[in-house]
Amino acid sequence: MTLADAQRRHASLAAEIRGHDYAYYVLAQPQIADRDYDRLYRELSDLEREHPTLITPDSPTQRVGGQPVSEFKPFTHAVPMMSLDNTYSQAELREFVNRTQRLLPDQSLRWVVEPKVDGLAINLRYENGFFTAGATRGDGTTGDDITANLKTIRSLPLRLASLEKVTIAASPPQLLEVRGEVYMTRAGFEKLNRDRQENGDEVFANPRNAAAGSLKQLDPRIVATRPLDIVLYGLGGIRYAEGAREAFQPASQAELLAWLKKLGFKTPERTWFCHTPEELVAAIAELDQWRGSFGYETDGAVVKLDAFALRQQAGATAKAPRWAIAYKYAAEQARTRLRQITVQVGRTGALTPVAELDPVLLAGSTISRATLHNEDELRRKDIRLGDLVIIEKAGEVIPAVVGVEWEARTGCERCFEFPKQCPECQSPVSRTSVAGEETGGVVWRCSNLDCPAQIRGRLEHWCSRGAMDIEGGGEVLVAQLVKQGLVKDVSGLYRLNVFDVANLERMGGKSAQNFIDAVAASKGRDLWRLLFGLGILHVGAGVAKALAKRFASLDDLVDASRTGLDNVPEVGPIIASSVARWFAEPRNLELIQCLRQAGLNFQSSLYKPEAAQGGLAGKTFVLTGTLPTLKREEASARIEALGGKVSGSVSKKTDYVVAGEEAGSKLAKAQALGLAILDENQFLELLKSARG
Ligand code: IVH
Numbered sequence: 001m002t003l004a005d006a007q008r009r010h011a012s013l014a015a016e017i018r019g020h021d022y023a024y025y026v027l028a029q030p031q032i033a034d035r036d037y038d039r040l041y042r043e044l045s046d047l048e049r050e051h052p053t054l055i056t057p058d059s060p061t062q063r064v065g066g067q068p069v070s071e072f073k074p075f076t077h078a079v080p081m082m083s084l085d086n087t088y089s090q091a092e093l094r095e096f097v098n099r100t101q102r103l104l105p106d107q108s109l110r111w112v113v114e115p116k117v118d119g120l121a122i123n124l125r126y127e128n129g130f131f132t133a134g135a136t137r138g139d140g141t142t143g144d145d146i147t148a149n150l151k152t153i154r155s156l157p158l159r160l161a162s163l164e165k166v167t168i169a170a171s172p173p174q175l176l177e178v179r180g181e182v183y184m185t186r187a188g189f190e191k192l193n194r195d196r197q198e199n200g201d202e203v204f205a206n207p208r209n210a211a212a213g214s215l216k217q218l219d220p221r222i223v224a225t226r227p228l229d230i231v232l233y234g235l236g237g238i239r240y241a242e243g244a245r246e247a248f249q250p251a252s253q254a255e256l257l258a259w260l261k262k263l264g265f266k267t268p269e270r271t272w273f274c275h276t277p278e279e280l281v282a283a284i285a286e287l288d289q290w291r292g293s294f295g296y297e298t299d300g301a302v303v304k305l306d307a308f309a310l311r312q313q314a315g316a317t318a319k320a321p322r323w324a325i326a327y328k329y330a331a332e333q334a335r336t337r338l339r340q341i342t343v344q345v346g347r348t349g350a351l352t353p354v355a356e357l358d359p360v361l362l363a364g365s366t367i368s369r370a371t372l373h374n375e376d377e378l379r380r381k382d383i384r385l386g387d388l389v390i391i392e393k394a395g396e397v398i399p400a401v402v403g404v405e406w407e408a409r410t411g412c413e414r415c416f417e418f419p420k421q422c423p424e425c426q427s428p429v430s431r432t433s434v435a436g437e438e439t440g441g442v443v444w445r446c447s448n449l450d451c452p453a454q455i456r457g458r459l460e461h462w463c464s465r466g467a468m469d470i471e472g473g474g475e476v477l478v479a480q481l482v483k484q485g486l487v488k489d490v491s492g493l494y495r496l497n498v499f500d501v502a503n504l505e506r507m508g509g510k511s512a513q514n515f516i517d518a519v520a521a522s523k524g525r526d527l528w529r530l531l532f533g534l535g536i537l538h539v540g541a542g543v544a545k546a547l548a549k550r551f552a553s554l555d556d557l558v559d560a561s562r563t564g565l566d567n568v569p570e571v572g573p574i575i576a577s578s579v580a581r582w583f584a585e586p587r588n589l590e591l592i593q594c595l596r597q598a599g600l601n602f603q604s605s606l607y608k609p610e611a612a613q614g615g616l617a618g619k620t621f622v623l624t625g626t627l628p629t630l631k632r633e634e635a636s637a638r639i640e641a642l643g644g645k646v647s648g649s650v651s652k653k654t655d656y657v658v659a660g661e662e663a664g665s666k667l668a669k670a671q672a673l674g675l676a677i678l679d680e681n682q683f684l685e686l687l688k689s690a691r692g
Contacts, residue, residue: 077140113284184227198540233260
């Protein structure tokens, strides 16, 4: 294929994929089967591997290209991002409407009611139609530049949709800033928490926290695995080039939303237009009926003036506009007596306080337990045994104790002493934070790896469907095996005999034999299942598969973990160090020996030799100085397209340093270390030979 042909094919593939992304992620109306989509996507990335010059920043392949950063750069919003005044009361809402009318006498006011999406406010910048940057609200003036994280959100257009149609392509705004909310879908949130529970990671309390924790990640590859979405409802700034042909400026919220939709953005599910406080109240009540069916949590309604000119006239106070207000729905709450606090010990030793309550009906189900999250939360809310507590459940959120009915206190309530020992095994607990923890080091952990609760958790996880898939290895049987001292770690399962198992309560000879057979069958499972089953912190099924693709056997992985797990896709520094730590533990190595003796499969069927992964797989590059023709991003993209990695700093592990004009200390360091240093021509030669 000539370069010109490749260029044409690339453009048409990219446009086709963008169209499918839009249909799937924005409209939720997929047009083709996943398999066919994958085929298009693979053709595009193959084409880009062959012709790296074709890679554009808005290519569908570039959503997860970003490198981990050590901190976010500050981003100054073109127009400050304000927040809104809140109210829970209809009377205040009426007062707000009347006040606005007094500010704008003689005007007929049209109001828009939109769902108040419970996520994080985000600002997106498009330059000449291309997504160039995005940031959090921050203090309103300056936020964090989280562009690479935002690019992973598939419903976020990397270029404005109408650009592909000739009419508006003539004049996209030179600068466009649009505002909206990043959220996690309810379904995605539930699945994420299930996975995190299985991996021994802390669960998120609600979709909002999960979205916030995700966007805070410094490694966009992690963000890409999170089910985030974005909806747009606001305008920051808009500027056209002088003499632009179709310099469209929305004059109202209605026009803005219609325009945003045309540009390819997801906009609020439903809106209502109202003229009187009565109509507003009715619309807000209707939204309340509807919001359960939205993909996201809606914690209220936003009421805003429709006409932008009137907004201008109404103005703003120091922190909030005078033309809008947020009406918040009260979360579903119930009051009940806190009888006891139990402390559960998870697979990783994490201690979670759980409220044992008098059963009470809340949001359609009877609740008798609710999470108290952790000790800090307990203290902050001053929750005591015997208190009449308020529990809350909003949508998919785990029922939680949110407060205490102070008036009901009699003085007989007792403070809860958070245990200084593990409630299962009485070992000391400690509160050191674990690397990569998104909620901060607020969790107490049992320090005893032989803690029966931890052993049970590890065994259940090993047997679970997603891991070694051992039928029958559920909570009840595992608890008995541990209680009877028959099994102390997962290798013990392979030393059980049918008589041991048949002697347990409620176990017949037949079910005992079935279990023993299931255990035996698990010996042949693929390496990634075993890796996932070991329950290494941060090693979920996805990471386990990534490792199994990169290493032919468990022994290769153990060896590599000693020198550092660089260059494994999906494995960042936090995961790498967690894996290294795990394999450095003598007792874990002993466990591996026992599993080997038991005859478990250590070979990976997913393994692909490096050669098949791209000609630069396993190679690390550092770029420094200015190259005569290649831009830095372009050079990086070409290296990555061939499986190589680009790093920001020179070390012994660097394979090549590509140096241009005014290369400074990095070049000097490379020379001192005796590394291979390439100029642009040599670099291009290397790329050519790496492409084969
Ligand atoms: S308009 C000048 N519309 O709620 C601020 N905000 O409580 C204009 N939010 O910071 C904001 N859904 O993060 C607006 N449909 C919506 C919204 C919405 C959610 C958030 C937003 C804002 C916060 C204010």
